[in-house]
Amino acid sequence: MDTNLCPRFEKAMGLISTRWVGLILFDLLKGTKRFSEMEADLPISGRLLSDRLKMLEKEGIVTRDVYSEFPVRIEYSLSEKGKALAPVIKEIQKWAEEHVSDDQTSTEC
Structure with a gap:
């Protein structure tokens, strides 16, 4: 069995798993947003949101x-x-929705 990860897969997983990136992408799936809208929608500081958006912009x-x-x-x-x-x-x-349970989270997304 080959235990080496494909470098592209490893980079993709690193990018997507970067803190807050998943939520930013999920938010943008709803459509175009202004920075202030995203800042209001997400539990993230403006500075960190700006950093993540710059990173995602750099990645295309x-x-x-x-x-x-x-x-x-x-x-x-x-x-x-x-x-x-x-x-x-x-x-x-x-x-x-099917496999993650947490008493502190809502059952709806």
Whole structure:
């Protein structure tokens, strides 16, 4: 049995398992969001959210669109590469609903 992980698989798992990345991706599956909307939706500090969005943008998973308005409007959305993660995230959600129990969490997502 080959015990070496494929480097691409290992990188992908590292990226997706980075703290808060899964929730950010799950939030963006609902559609384009402004930073303030994401900050309100997620239990994460603005600084950490900004860092994670920059990382995801660098990886080509998230797209950042800047609109020249006053005040400047910045929106985040999933790129095609990010949208390709939708089935993976939905399967993780399905698995969690069926197999993860925690008395402190809601039964609905």
